[in-house]
Amino acid sequence: MATDHPHLKRTLGTWAIVGLGLGYMTPTVIFDTFGIVSEETNFVVPTAYLFAMIAMGLTAISYGRMVRVYPSAGSAYTYASETIHPNVGFVIGWSSLLDYLLLPLVNALILRSYMEAFFPDVTPALWVFVVVAAVTSMVLFSMSNTSKLNGILVIFSIVLIVVFVYLAWQALARGEGNGTAFSTKPLWHEGTELAPVITGATIVCFSFIGFDAITMYTEEAKDESTVPRAIMITLLIGGVIFFVAGWFAQSVFPDMTGFSEDALENSALPEIAEKIGGPLFKAFLTAAAFAATLASGLASHASVSRMLYVMGRNGRGPISRLFSFIHPRYQTPALSVLFVGGVSLLAIPLNLDFVAALINFGALMAFTFVNVTVIVHFALRHKQTRTPKEILRNVVLPLLGVAATLVLWINLSPDSFNYGLIWLGVGVATMLVLTRFWTKPLRITMEEDDMPSLDEVR
Numbered sequence: 001m002a003t004d005h006p007h008l009k010r011t012l013g014t015w016a017i018v019g020l021g022l023g024y025m026t027p028t029v030i031f032d033t034f035g036i037v038s039e040e041t042n043f044v045v046p047t048a049y050l051f052a053m054i055a056m057g058l059t060a061i062s063y064g065r066m067v068r069v070y071p072s073a074g075s076a077y078t079y080a081s082e083t084i085h086p087n088v089g090f091v092i093g094w095s096s097l098l099d100y101l102l103l104p105l106v107n108a109l110i111l112r113s114y115m116e117a118f119f120p121d122v123t124p125a126l127w128v129f130v131v132v133a134a135v136t137s138m139v140l141f142s143m144s145n146t147s148k149l150n151g152i153l154v155i156f157s158i159v160l161i162v163v164f165v166y167l168a169w170q171a172l173a174r175g176e177g178n179g180t181a182f183s184t185k186p187l188w189h190e191g192t193e194l195a196p197v198i199t200g201a202t203i204v205c206f207s208f209i210g211f212d213a214i215t216m217y218t219e220e221a222k223d224e225s226t227v228p229r230a231i232m233i234t235l236l237i238g239g240v241i242f243f244v245a246g247w248f249a250q251s252v253f254p255d256m257t258g259f260s261e262d263a264l265e266n267s268a269l270p271e272i273a274e275k276i277g278g279p280l281f282k283a284f285l286t287a288a289a290f291a292a293t294l295a296s297g298l299a300s301h302a303s304v305s306r307m308l309y310v311m312g313r314n315g316r317g318p319i320s321r322l323f324s325f326i327h328p329r330y331q332t333p334a335l336s337v338l339f340v341g342g343v344s345l346l347a348i349p350l351n352l353d354f355v356a357a358l359i360n361f362g363a364l365m366a367f368t369f370v371n372v373t374v375i376v377h378f379a380l381r382h383k384q385t386r387t388p389k390e391i392l393r394n395v396v397l398p399l400l401g402v403a404a405t406l407v408l409w410i411n412l413s414p415d416s417f418n419y420g421l422i423w424l425g426v427g428v429a430t431m432l433v434l435t436r437f438w439t440k441p442l443r444i445t446m447e448e449d450d451m452p453s454l455d456e457v458r
């Protein structure tokens with residue numbers, strides 16, 4: 001019987017999942033990308049975040065609706081499999097892995113760069129190994145403890161952002177920047193144009209990645225309403241943090257005069273912190289960024305291991321049995337967690353530019369098809385288009401979500417698009433092999449049954 005097998009433990013409440021989502025989003029990233037987005041938008045960073053939040057909100061609504069229909073940890077993979085076709089779901093899941101599987105690696109790369117800056121004489125490989133081993137161990141042994149540690153790290157980073165806002169307020173009161181926090185110049189001013197703002201929004205949209213990933217915790221949530229509620233709360237809190245921090249940063253720094261070229265092309269966080277609060281605040285905000293990145297590492301590692309678990313649960317053969325194995329004591333997808341840790345060790349030879357180019361494609365595939373599945377499930381399959389309200393909810397809003405993601409597709413970098421297509425091609429080829437060119441259907445398991453035991457995995 002299903003109950004005889006180990007299964008994921010339902011220990012996560014709404015705020016625990018919200019914390020994981022915010023950890024995934026890395027709140028301090030607003031300062032890292034501030035210089036890049038300022039230059040791109042002609043210095044209206046908060047407007048770019050506002051546009052991005054609206055675009056992501058449409059997709060968040062679709063995620064919230066589909067997770068109620070299919071309460072599985074597989075997210076976009078499950079929704080596409082159930083509403084369109086298992087083969088399509090496999091390809092979408094495979095494409096999403098390009099985003100989810102590489103984000104823990106990205107966090108390891110960023111943490112490696114932080115540690116290199118402080119300890120240049122230590123080999124970078126050591127820092128990658130230490131970070132990956134620590135994160136993997138935490139996610140492996142306890143999901144509830146992972147959530148608690150993630151929450152502490154997220155709270156620390158948010159507290160430092162609040163301190164930044166206070167220091168910015170004081171600077172404005174002294175007449176610096178715009179001289180007031182109530183000027184509308186950070187939102188719109190003479191010379192601002194819509195097209196560059198939308199381009200800036202495509203950059204910051206990926207700061208919101210995290211509200212979607214928390215659907216991976218569906219089978220560990222305390223009840224069925226937890227995840228849909230957490231999705232919207234995560235998006236709203238993250239959006240408010242980005243908007244408010246962006247508003248005060250843009251008010252104090254209405255242009256990027258006095259910033260180095262590195263701040264305009266890479267991370268502006270160290271220079272923003274030093275200009276607003278001196279060397280001591282620079283150290284604290286850098287520590288907050290480190291904490292936020294580590295929190296993102298925990299959240300992303302935990303979420304992608306759940307996706308591998310569900311894909312393994314639905315597959316056949318020894319690889320699927322490995323990924324779907326639940327440790328009987330820790331009640332975590334142990335071998336999936338270890339696999340993600342192994343992939344993260346690629347942070348030793350790879351660089352951030354190359355890996356970052358791979359991520360956006362997978363996220364957009366997931367966003368696009370989750371909106372499509374709403375239309376397929378509610379409008380086409382269940383014919384819920386009889387009233388204006390049903391048409392709005394089941395056709396108009398998800399179509400707007402698709403349109404918003406299409407804007408992002410158009411602005412995707414050539415490297416992201418080309419590498420993504422290669423990965424997609426490999427996924428299609430894998431699907432063809434698994435289905436013997438569509439003659440052998442893929443299996444979809446919504447319930448936690450037929451899970452392999454430790455003896456079966458061996």
